[in-house]
Amino acid sequence: MNNSDPSEIPRLRAFNFTIFGTSVLVASYFPLFYAGLGFSKSQIGLLYALGPMISIVANLLWSIASDKFRTIKKIMLILLLGEIIMSAVLSLSTSFSVIVLMITIFYFFFYPVFPLSDTLAINAAKRANKSFITIRIFGSIGYAFFALFIGYLLSFLGSSRTMWVTIGIAGIALLITLFMKDQSAPVAKMDMSGIWRILKQKELLWFFGCVFSLAIAVRMNDAFLTVTLNDLGASEDMIGWSQLASSLSEVPIFLLLSIYGEKIKELPLLIFASLMFATRFLLVSLADSALDIILVQTLHSLSFGVFYVTSIRMLTRLVPDEYRATGMALFTIAWSSASGLLSGTFGGMAFEQFGRERFYMIAVGFALLACIGFASRYIIRGPRPTIAPAPAVQEAARKDLPE
Structure with missing residues (x-):
């Protein structure tokens, strides 16, 4: 039965489009803001690492608050308002110690916006009998638009x-939120008891280990790509073009894999994506100009585009619905939080000590390690295990079957 509001999907598409503008700023232009204040590569790496560290706690706390108070919309309004206030404070800060404190609070409001947005989108798509990708893809389009516009x-x-640009974009997202339909609860509650059930699955452990290795390489690139472009003489608008090239390139891949991806097994696609990441980072290490790196950014579609859709598909296959939130939380820790903390902390020192070429060769090594991990699992893997649903879930499923 479809009981969705016809205007709900367009509003969520507009919201996804807008919030990815702040993602562009945090990923690409915050490092330049820090560099403009005279911070070293190690200091920039530390500031980047704070985000993933804070996200582990922030995502959990705001998710609990959303469940306790039975609202996502009101939590989202608080998060966006917090972003705006902290951006205003950061605009007046120049001391490294002060910025460490202020950016930590900023991240506390920033990171939970995205999983809560996904929750809204997944629920709305289900009610409207649409694919989640039809909403999420507007985030990629928004990222591309804002990458160029902000540049x-x-x-x-x-x-x-x-x-100040951050304040403007977060303000637009806040206005859109005011007109969005609220939802009372997440798609699936965090089930802490489910962590043990998940971690007993060898294939999932192997998967998370490979994801973590690949994520270290990806987060190293995320943290220092704009710094690399800046060192090669790129202006802000050229940096915008590099982000446009990567974000637009993933759109057709998302669409193709949502239609035809099921025809190809997950592990071969993950092996391919890891190789593309390694190739991408190798080419960045060899690049002589900012233009070369912009061209390399088009490989984002064959690396991240393939990896993102395929990894979510594999996670969905291996983890039943009752543990979806737990599985996604563990995936986020491996892909974003723990890897970002490690790559930001040590990546800054590596960039400063060894230079760009060796820094990116280290990233190549981690991507190849992930590729070997996926390939070895593909070769030696036995039957595909899945986590058996709890008895209560099995009973509920039986009740949903037609008589």
């Missing part, structure tokens, strides 16, 4: 105005 805007205003 040109900051090339005119200067990187010192980065936080």
Whole structure:
């Protein structure tokens, strides 16, 4: 039965489009803001690492708050308002110690916006009998648009105005949120008892280990790509073009895999994606100009695009619905939180000590390690295990069957 509001999907698409503008700023232009304040590569790496560390706690706390108070919309309003306030404070800060404190609080509000947005989108898509990708893809389009728009805007205003641009985009997202339909609970509650059931599955453990290795390489690139471009003489608008090239390239891959991806098994696709990541980072290490790196960014579609859709598909296959939130939480820790903390902390020191070429060769090594892990599992894997649903879930499923 479809009881969705016809305007709900367009509003969520607009919201996804907008919030990825703040993602562009945090990923690409915050490091330039720090560099403009005179911070070293190690300091920039530390500031980047704070985000993944805070996200582990922030995602859990805000998820609990959302469940306790039976609202996602109101939590989202608080998060966006917090982003705006902390951006205003950061715009007035120049001391490294002060920025460490302020950016920590900023991240506490910033990171939970995305999993809660996914929750809204998944629920709305289910009610409207649509694919989640039809909403999520507008995030990629928004990322592409804002990457270029913000690049040109900051090339005119200067990187010192980065936080004011953040305030503007978060403010637009806040206005859109006011008109969105609220939802009372997440798709699936976090089940702490489910962690042990998940971690007993050898294939899942292997999968998370490979994801973690690949994620270290990816987060190293995320943290220092714009710094690399800046060192090669790229302006803010050229950096925008590099982000546009990567984000737009993933759109057709998302669409193709959502239609035809099921015809190819997951592990061969993950092996391919890991090889593409390794190739991408190798080419960045060899690049002589910012233009070369922009061209390399088009490999984002064959690396991240293939990996993201396939990894979510594999996780969905291996983890039943009752443990979806737990499985996604563990995946997020491996892909974003723990890997970002490690790569940001040690990546900054590696970049400073060894230079760009060796830094990216280290990233190549981690991507190849993940590729070997996926390949070895593909070769030696036995029957595909899945976690058996709890008896209560089995009984509920039986009740849903037609008589």
